[in-house]
Amino acid sequence: MTYNEDTIVSSLHSLHDLSKALNSSLDISRVEEMILHKTSKLMRSPKVLILLLNDKTKSLNIHNALGFEPSELMVHTFENIQPFDHCIVHKGSVITIDEVLSPADREIREICPQLFEMLFAPLEIQGKAYGLLGVMGRKKNFSRIDLEIFCSIGSQAAVAMENAGLYAKLHSTFLHTAEAMAEAISSRDPYTGGHTRRVRTYALQLAEKLGLNAEEKNALRLAAILHDVGKIGIDDAILRKTEQLTAEERLKMSTHPRIGARILGYVDEMKAVIPGVLHHHEWFNGSGYPDGLAGEQIPLQARIIAIADAFDALTTDRPYRRASTAVAALDILARESGVHFDPELLQIFRALQTAAQAQ
Amino acid sequence: MTYNEDTIVSSLHSLHDLSKALNSSLDISRVEEMILHKTSKLMRSPKVLILLLNDKTKSLNIHNALGFEPSELMVHTFENIQPFDHCIVHKGSVITIDEVLSPADREIREICPQLFEMLFAPLEIQGKAYGLLGVMGRKKNFSRIDLEIFCSIGSQAAVAMENAGLYAKLHSTFLHTAEAMAEAISSRDPYTGGHTRRVRTYALQLAEKLGLNAEEKNALRLAAILHDVGKIGIDDAILRKTEQLTAEERLKMSTHPRIGARILGYVDEMKAVIPGVLHHHEWFNGSGYPDGLAGEQIPLQARIIAIADAFDALTTDRPYRRASTAVAALDILARESGVHFDPELLQIFRALQTAAQAQ
Numbered sequence: 001m002t003y004n005e006d007t008i009v010s011s012l013h014s015l016h017d018l019s020k021a022l023n024s025s026l027d028i029s030r031v032e033e034m035i036l037h038k039t040s041k042l043m044r045s046p047k048v049l050i051l052l053l054n055d056k057t058k059s060l061n062i063h064n065a066l067g068f069e070p071s072e073l074m075v076h077t078f079e080n081i082q083p084f085d086h087c088i089v090h091k092g093s094v095i096t097i098d099e100v101l102s103p104a105d106r107e108i109r110e111i112c113p114q115l116f117e118m119l120f121a122p123l124e125i126q127g128k129a130y131g132l133l134g135v136m137g138r139k140k141n142f143s144r145i146d147l148e149i150f151c152s153i154g155s156q157a158a159v160a161m162e163n164a165g166l167y168a169k170l171h172s173t174f175l176h177t178a179e180a181m182a183e184a185i186s187s188r189d190p191y192t193g194g195h196t197r198r199v200r201t202y203a204l205q206l207a208e209k210l211g212l213n214a215e216e217k218n219a220l221r222l223a224a225i226l227h228d229v230g231k232i233g234i235d236d237a238i239l240r241k242t243e244q245l246t247a248e249e250r251l252k253m254s255t256h257p258r259i260g261a262r263i264l265g266y267v268d269e270m271k272a273v274i275p276g277v278l279h280h281h282e283w284f285n286g287s288g289y290p291d292g293l294a295g296e297q298i299p300l301q302a303r304i305i306a307i308a309d310a311f312d313a314l315t316t317d318r319p320y321r322r323a324s325t326a327v328a329a330l331d332i333l334a335r336e337s338g339v340h341f342d343p344e345l346l347q348i349f350r351a352l353q354t355a356a357q358a359q
Numbered sequence: 360m361t362y363n364e365d366t367i368v369s370s371l372h373s374l375h376d377l378s379k380a381l382n383s384s385l386d387i388s389r390v391e392e393m394i395l396h397k398t399s400k401l402m403r404s405p406k407v408l409i410l411l412l413n414d415k416t417k418s419l420n421i422h423n424a425l426g427f428e429p430s431e432l433m434v435h436t437f438e439n440i441q442p443f444d445h446c447i448v449h450k451g452s453v454i455t456i457d458e459v460l461s462p463a464d465r466e467i468r469e470i471c472p473q474l475f476e477m478l479f480a481p482l483e484i485q486g487k488a489y490g491l492l493g494v495m496g497r498k499k500n501f502s503r504i505d506l507e508i509f510c511s512i513g514s515q516a517a518v519a520m521e522n523a524g525l526y527a528k529l530h531s532t533f534l535h536t537a538e539a540m541a542e543a544i545s546s547r548d549p550y551t552g553g554h555t556r557r558v559r560t561y562a563l564q565l566a567e568k569l570g571l572n573a574e575e576k577n578a579l580r581l582a583a584i585l586h587d588v589g590k591i592g593i594d595d596a597i598l599r600k601t602e603q604l605t606a607e608e609r610l611k612m613s614t615h616p617r618i619g620a621r622i623l624g625y626v627d628e629m630k631a632v633i634p635g636v637l638h639h640h641e642w643f644n645g646s647g648y649p650d651g652l653a654g655e656q657i658p659l660q661a662r663i664i665a666i667a668d669a670f671d672a673l674t675t676d677r678p679y680r681r682a683s684t685a686v687a688a689l690d691i692l693a694r695e696s697g698v699h700f701d702p703e704l705l706q707i708f709r710a711l712q713t714a715a716q717a718q
Contacts, residue, residue: 009507012374016511019378023518024485026525126383148368152375159382163522166385170526173628174533180625181540184591232543236595266539269532 011145014042015152022160026167027214035157036066039135043119043150047136050157051120053129060132067136119147121154125162133157179225186228188239195312200224202308205352206345215272223276223301224308230260230277242319254289257281276301280309283340295342303342307333307349310340326357370504373401374511381519385526386573394516395425398494402478402509406495409516410479412488419491426495478506480513484521492516538584545587547598554671559583561667561708568707574631582635582660583667589619589636601678613648616640635660639668642699654701662701666692666708669699685716 021034032050039048047067051060123131133154183196203224207217231239234256238249245253261278264270279293279302286294314329324332330350337343380393391409398407406426410419482490492513542555562583566576590598593615597608604612620637623629638652638661645653673688683691689709696702 009504011371012504012507012511015371015374015378016507016514019374019382019511020514020518023378023382023515023522026522145368145371148371148375152371152378155375155379156382159379163382163385163526167522167526167529169628170529170533173626174529174536176626177533177537177623177629178540180622181537181544181588181591183625184588184622185540185544188591229540229543232540232547232591263539263543264536266542267532267535269528270536 011149015149018042018153019156022156023163026164028161028164028168031160031164032064035133035153035160036064039133039150039153039157040066042153043135043146045135049134050123050131051134052123052131055130063131119150121150123154123158123161125158130158175221175225178222182225182229185232188231188236193316195316196225196228198312198316199227199305199308202311202349203304206304206308206349209348209352210345219272220276220301220304222270222273223280224305226260226264226273227277227280227305227309228256228260229263230256230258232263233259254281258290273301275299276305278302280305282306284342285339288340298342303345307341307345310336311349311353326353330354370508374508377401377512378515381515382522385523387520387523387527390519390523391423394492394512394519395423398492398509398512398516399425401512402494402505404494408493409482409490410493411482411490414489422490478509480509482513482517482520484517489517534580534584537581541584541588544591547590547595552675554675555584555587557671557675558586558664558667561670562663564711565663565667565704565708568711569704578631579635579660579663581629581632582639583664585619585623585632586636586639586664586668587615587619588622589615589617591622592618613640617649632660634658635664637661639664641665643701644698647699657701662704666700666704669695670708670712685712689713 018038021038022031025031025034035050036048040046048065049062049068050064052063053060120132120134122129123133135150179196179200183193186193186196200221203220204217207220212220234253238245238253241249257278257280261274264274264277276299278290279299282288282291282293282298282302284295284298284303286292310333311329314324314332315326317323330353333341333346334350337346377397380397381390384390384393394409395407399405407424408421408427409423411422412419479491479493481488482492494509538555538559542552545552545555559580562579563576566579571579593612597604597612600608616637616639620633623633623636635658637649638658641647641650641652641657641661643654643657643662645651669692670688673683673691674685676682689712692700692705693709696705
């Protein structure tokens, strides 16, 4: 069989598009979405599956899928995957379901007969298989070129998923480390309270509702985690005092947003995070600190964190008072609407928390 | 012109290999190395160039190259790159040097005539060009398929470089943030001293000399940055005391490695970092804390950090004494060889610092 130049150029083009698409993001869910859709298109198959190997249980689990009815995905775990494993590791190329299942795998054959029209390509990184990419194939209807392309999809999908996974892991290490350190700083006692984590959660709930984009949410998340980092510069005596602070002590305490902004100022990539840290003690009526900003002069990040911070403070035990209930805390915040807090944001937050309480 | 199946399968295979190779690492220098070598092989060209656009100066600079003589790379900046820019942005495909250079670009033609046998493919991300990939081409000797493959290489190279760049940026944000926070914690005063940064530098110099692998160096780097994070749990009164500590105060002070390990214990991904943090105050003769480990029972990370930490403490001003010179500090450390410090490591460190002083 021979092909003209156009056919080849078009195949090369498809593969080029594929690789560009699969690697164009380090966001794991976008990468998987892309894998499913591109595979479906290039293999002219409406049904695509990503199966991942669970190293501990040695089973293959359906991780993501396109075009299947829920009922078809009922069997979502494949035990006894030695035959899969064998084929993946030793052949390293496309295999059909018939090659994969041993005659003993009756159960799967019976429950899910349509699987028998599937092709699988290994997802492997540096010779180690960690899953399979499957398409519903028109059996015996694939050319050598189709199989070559499918194998290429599998191998590129594996690489793209691996990269996105590495990025996600680094990101989570970063956030968790910042959170553990921030928590230790804000409480001067390692990780007892979880205040940092809760403020971050409340802030992101608001951000979700406001429809902030991914970049804005990332910056807000970090600002929420790091908002009290400047407390490192406040003396123990003030920080741990359970009675009311004197005017002088309050003045010292009120330097913490500037100290926090200064610490983060040493990190170039933290520019987007500083507004929330520097201004989370501004009041909506202009009577807060450090700059006495009012209304929408106060960065959105800071207005969100102010609400999240106050709500968490009210709903947790402090040395000098017991926690309020969520309902009582929302009432207390409401009295400060337009005074301390942004009224619009507060209304949205109230609705969110009321709904959460009702569940 | 027609081709048989084998030719096509082999082209597809090359492209598949390429994409797998280019994306198989998020380490920018490995990615670039791979781009240069794979391009050279696939395009059958011994000379390959990566040119990057400097957005501010609007010039193209030679960023990396394979197979060129140093003299050929003398002209390493191309000013006046509007014609490049034009071609890249508006054509988005392979261009020859003749299309790129305006007739006025005499200077480049004269200085570097061999450039005229080059082909360029744009490096672009989401429609924005940030550079060119160039190969020394046998003019008019490339088939349409070659051009298609070259274009694909360019586009995949761009994506791989972008991903590696994003990963590197996140990694540096993480390290810088950890460093800024650690510095603030260890000095209870935001980023005055740079102790954290210097300990990290000394520790990594030792690691380099010892031939630790990338993973070990990463863990050591973080442990060096975070070694004193547990000081967050020590009272101001003890931390800031300029006179000798009492026995009771020393006891409290000596809890900081455990507190640090506990803080990092909340971060799953930090397991590899804890040994350095927990044991950086162990002594080689077993008389240190918290566990009184001796000799090689003390994790390597911790033995390295102990030397780096002590050397930096001696060579910087403290409230209660002036800095020693590097030479004097090395003598002081030498007296503690086998007592406080690992003799072998100390000898290597001494040689490193002596060499650094001699420069």
